[in-house]
Amino acid sequence: MHSNIFLTFSALVASVTGAVLNPRNAYPQPPHDSSRLVYQFANGTTIENIAIRSNGNLLVTLTDRPELYEVNPFVPKTAKLVHHFPGYLGLVGITEVSPDVFTLNAGNFSATTGPTEGSWAVWQVAFHKDQPKVSKVVDIPEALSLNGMTTLASSPNTILAADSTAGVVYSVNTRTGSYKVVLDDETFKPAADAELPIGINGIRYLDHYVYYTNSFKAFFGRVRVNKSGYAAGSYETVATGIVGDDFAVTPQVAYIAGNPTNVVTKLDLATGESKVIAGNLNSSLVAGDTSVALGRTWKDKHVLYVVTVGGSLSPVNGTFSEGGKIVALDI
Ligand SMILES: *[C@@H]1O[C@H](CO)[C@@H](O)[C@H](O)[C@H]1NC(C)=O
Numbered sequence: 001m002h003s004n005i006f007l008t009f010s011a012l013v014a015s016v017t018g019a020v021l022n023p024r025n026a027y028p029q030p031p032h033d034s035s036r037l038v039y040q041f042a043n044g045t046t047i048e049n050i051a052i053r054s055n056g057n058l059l060v061t062l063t064d065r066p067e068l069y070e071v072n073p074f075v076p077k078t079a080k081l082v083h084h085f086p087g088y089l090g091l092v093g094i095t096e097v098s099p100d101v102f103t104l105n106a107g108n109f110s111a112t113t114g115p116t117e118g119s120w121a122v123w124q125v126a127f128h129k130d131q132p133k134v135s136k137v138v139d140i141p142e143a144l145s146l147n148g149m150t151t152l153a154s155s156p157n158t159i160l161a162a163d164s165t166a167g168v169v170y171s172v173n174t175r176t177g178s179y180k181v182v183l184d185d186e187t188f189k190p191a192a193d194a195e196l197p198i199g200i201n202g203i204r205y206l207d208h209y210v211y212y213t214n215s216f217k218a219f220f221g222r223v224r225v226n227k228s229g230y231a232a233g234s235y236e237t238v239a240t241g242i243v244g245d246d247f248a249v250t251p252q253v254a255y256i257a258g259n260p261t262n263v264v265t266k267l268d269l270a271t272g273e274s275k276v277i278a279g280n281l282n283s284s285l286v287a288g289d290t291s292v293a294l295g296r297t298w299k300d301k302h303v304l305y306v307v308t309v310g311g312s313l314s315p316v317n318g319t320f321s322e323g324g325k326i327v328a329l330d331i
């Protein structure tokens, strides 16, 4: 089984944050009293990201194999394979670019060789009456390590994709396939002491701002952008000290997946104050959480869906690992 840079990164941060050995008792330990396991994959499966269809179904990308799955959170226990993307080792960021049309980043990365330059592409999955139509949008041969993806809502058919290693953000027109670097800043670059060349990781657009994490720098920032996605203001620090992977953002708060720290953090965007709302370093409740998304239907609009890698290379307490899972938190 191949492993990937995101997991290795987790292992490194875990060693820094000091998870220690103690086998067995890896029970969920919620500071969060209302959580539900929606679906768990087999041991060895690592979920990287999540997007939600308007019908409420969850779409999750995997990094241990190049597969996209769909899970109905109201009728859990099964996951439907939407598509296997041959020729890639894994899938990362995913976003809804237009109603029921999703794009995702596919490419190659491994624990031993890191990300492969020249392997990255943006693909599209369009649902038509539940029949997915899958097509390539464009190869981005210059990309070093694509990761988070978001929809640039101000511009039709346009997504933004973060390159974690180059520390830049591309805009991609999913109709024409044209792409260009629109954002480039020091806060996107991998930390000088980062064991792996991973800088900007999660990225979300909301109300004229692009929000982002730089995981090794434990940095959460934002920048105002114009309609084409170029910076239209200064790069602002919203919070530091939060190890962040992907996240969800509302006008008031961000919910940040903490991967190797095994927590979900709620960050107040106005004050920069944060608090852990689920998990802890020694808990398997959301062990290795890589991303989150808010429910989209009336039934689950107060639910935060959390996806995980199950601590596979960054075991809870140094020993416990499990298959990647989807956990629903009432918020
Ligand atoms: C991790 O180890 C600590 C200290 O031994 C223990 O208190 C805690 O219950 C363990 N947590 C899990 C999830 O095993």
Ligand SMILES: *[C@@H]1O[C@H](CO)[C@@H](O)[C@H](O)[C@H]1NC(C)=O
Pocket (backbone or CB within 6 Å): 087, 088, 089, 107, 108, 116, 118, 119, 120
């Ligand atoms: C990804 O790696 C696999 C296995 O090494 C290789 O067969 C494939 O061509 C690579 N894909 C790309 C897009 O580089």
Ligand SMILES: *[C@@H]1O[C@H](CO)[C@@H](O)[C@H](O)[C@H]1NC(C)=O
Pocket (backbone or CB within 6 Å): 226, 227, 228, 229, 230, 231
């Ligand atoms: C956005 O800013 C870029 C760079 O300053 C500029 O070239 C572009 O025309 C602007 N786009 C819009 C829609 O204002």
Ligand SMILES: *[C@@H]1O[C@H](CO)[C@@H](O)[C@H](O)[C@H]1NC(C)=O
Pocket (backbone or CB within 6 Å): 020, 021, 022, 280, 281, 282
């Ligand atoms: C995790 O467990 C270790 C000992 O096993 C302990 O030193 C540490 O304080 C615990 N951390 C949390 C957040 O519970």
Ligand SMILES: *[C@@H]1O[C@H](CO)[C@@H](O)[C@H](O)[C@H]1NC(C)=O
Pocket (backbone or CB within 6 Å): 043, 044, 321, 322, 323
């Ligand atoms: C999952 O696999 C890892 C690595 O092989 C192993 O250490 C761990 O015990 C397994 N966990 C479960 C729940 O089977």
